[in-house]
Amino acid sequence: MRKIILLLALAIVSSAISYSQEVQNEEELDSLLSVYEKQTGVEKLKTCHRIGTYLSFGSIDRAQQYAFESVYEGEQMLNSNISAEEKNEVRYQLVKLYHLVANSYYMIASRTDDEQIHQNSAAKVSEYAGIAQRMLSKVRYPEKIDGYDPAIPVSVNQLHVIYYMLKGNVDSALYYNSKAMDYCLENDLKVKYANMLQNRANLHITAGQLEESKKCLIDALAALDGEEGTDPLARRLVVTIYENLAAVEVNTGNFDKGEEYINKTLELVDEDKDFVLICYCYGGLSEIAEARGDYKGAFEHYKTYKAYEDSLFNKNKAEQIAALEVKYDTYQKETAIKTLKNQKAMIVVLVVVLVVIIALIAFYANVRRRANKVLAGKNKEIQEQRDRIAEQRDELNTMLVELSDNISYASLLQNRIMIGDRNIREIVSESFVIYSPKDVVGGDFFYVKQCGDYKILSVADCTGHGISAAMLTIVNISLLNEYFAAANETCNSAVFDPYFDPASILETLRVNVKKTLNAREYETIAMSGMDMAMMVHKKGDAEVRFAGANRPLYVVREDKELVEVKPVRNPIASYVNEKTFETHSFEYRDSDMFYMFSDGMTDQFSADGSAKLKTKGLKDILIAHSAEEEQMQKKSIMEDFNKFRGRAEQLDDFILVGVRGSSL
Secondary structure: OHHHHHHHHHHHHHHHOOOOOOOOOHHHHHHHHHHHHHOOHHHHHHHHHHHHHHHOOOOHHHHHHHHHHHHHHHHHHHOOOOOHHHHHHHHHHHHHHHHHHHHHHHHHHHOOOOHHHHHHHHHHHHHHHHHHHHHHHOOOOHHHOOOOOOOHHHHHHHHHHHHHHHHOOHHHHHHHHHHHHHHHHHOOOHHHHHHHHHHHHHHHHHOOOHHHHHHHHHHHHHHOOOOOOOOHHHHHHHHHHHHHHHHHHHHOOOHHHHHHHHHHHHHHOOOOOOHHHHHHHHHHHHHHHHHHOOHHHHHHHHHHHHHHHHHHHHHHHHHHHHHHHHHHHHHHHHHHHHHHHHHHHHHHHHHHHHHHHHHHHHHOOOOHHHHHHHHHHHHHHHHHHHHHHHHHHHHHHHHHHHHHHHHHHHHHHHHHHOOOHHHHHHHOOOEEEEEEOOOOOOOEEEEEEEEOOEEEEEEEEEOOOOHHHHHHHHHHHHHHHHHHHOOOOOOOOOOOOHHHOHHHHHHHHHHHHHHHOOOOOOHHHHOOOEEEEEEEEEOOOOEEEEEEEEOOEEEEOOOOOEEEEOOEOOOEOOOOOOOOOOOEEEEOOOOOEEEEEOOOOOOOEOOOOOOEOHHHHHHHHHHHHOOOOHHHHHHHHHHHHHHHHOOOOOOOOEEEEEEEHHHO
16 A cells, blocks of 8 residues: 555646646756846746746745746736737736646645645645636637647646645545546547546545546556657656556555556666656565565565665765755856846946036036035935845845755754654663754764664764764765665674674774765865764673774763773774774673763863863763763753853864663
8 A cells, every 4th residue: 555655646746737847957947037037028927937837846935936926917917908819818827827836835735744734735726726717717719829738727627636635535636637537538638638547546546446546547548549659748657557557456466467567667667767666666576576475586676676776866866966056056146146236236326426426517506406406316316225235235134044044954954864862762761962063053973773682872073063064974874874774684693793893883984984075186075074982782792892983982880980992093084094993892780871972072161261171071070970860960961061161162063972781
């Protein structure tokens, strides 16, 4: 059923977007934005629709901004003195824009599982779908309109289908789907008719009616017979229909037909673009083979699935980086355009002022009254300049607020990627975490992982602080996740698996960090990395294993004795004199308290700025509170640290993790 739900989501998305992505690249988008600024009338509405259609695949907010702006302009045109023919064309363009707005709210709902957002988006879809429907009813002789799309009534009906799907009312959604299908038959829209049949199949799937869904999909294939060779959309629909048929057959236990449809899907799929679809096809073949007891075949299909999944992951990372670069480039271009406009306005003002001054010098003696009039005009211009300056200041403040919001969002992403204090206690119950970045985002992080019988705990300090260091934390956490993702099959062996040896883990991290940050021409980037302390414990072992890259482990015994387990003086990065990391194994007691930390606390200056806390000061604090309950320790340690620091500025990110031996 999980497979069916995924296919349903893909199909609804493909059918809800009734217009193809008309803009193909960023260069064309830049050109359209430039043209849009200069256009008026119907042509401006057309350009706006193309811009909005493109942006709705990425920046929905910007798509809505352009759409609402043009909707307002179009409504103003309808109330102006233009010909009936022009009004008719404006109404058609407004239908497309209102459809775009309604569809943008569907896109917002499709990107979250939040029920409240679904309900709010459904209300907006219904509102703008209704406006589009009423506006469409007023369009006369649509076939005479240049560029008219005969499928536009189908797309408007689809908005009603989307509304009722978001509301959970499948019967009403089926009703509007039927209306769309009838229109397709009346107007000989074969590909669109097949698309509506596919959507109807998905509606039946939502209602648990698999046989009805199967019939709709087979009818859709029949409707597309002969079309897929000439129409790219038809070919894509055939692929999606085969995929959905495979899911239905597998879910009803008909593995032979399911396998047949999956193989047909793979025959038609575009290997250069459809990595997701290929992944799920091979995943489905693996599940079918396993259900038949063909474990060798299941394993072979699973290997192919993993290969495509890895390629997809790398492709997605590259696309995300490219998207960020495009957004930044677009922002720079828009800022440059605004600056140029302001400069031109200032030049105009200066020219006007100069003309006024020359006129005053020439006529002042003989025309006093005229001079007073010019002076009044000059005062008005000065006030306008002040107003412009105030507007520019408001724009600058808005940009600063947006920048602050972006950094706050980055902090939210980092906190979601890094496991929280409450989650660490689900793995190691008697523990605490003190984490305080210098800025909104930081370069220190802690990592806790349970792999079968093994518990892995680590603290890391990435190079620098702020945004650059925060990006390194995401890279390093991803590398750790990749490492332990490969350990699931060996994590329950009777003896200690060398794969979980902390020194071996640090060595592997160093290799992967150097590969990831490879930059021969930029030594600063190549030397970036992290310091790390890592301890590993296997269930049932009386020993703890530890390895450190520039960061130690402190163990405080019940008798207040502090034992320092020293690290290797090397970072996890490119380094001139690299040393091999070493694992220290030692027996522990339930009463022992383990501490791992970054250097942010020990490097902190006192309230009067005369001295640093250093390791001795931190040791004294840890020894003083080691016998306390863990959450009480956290409070006491921070009280002592804040008392030492006073009002002194925090110099660096800092993190400290404490773990009681009895919880390993």
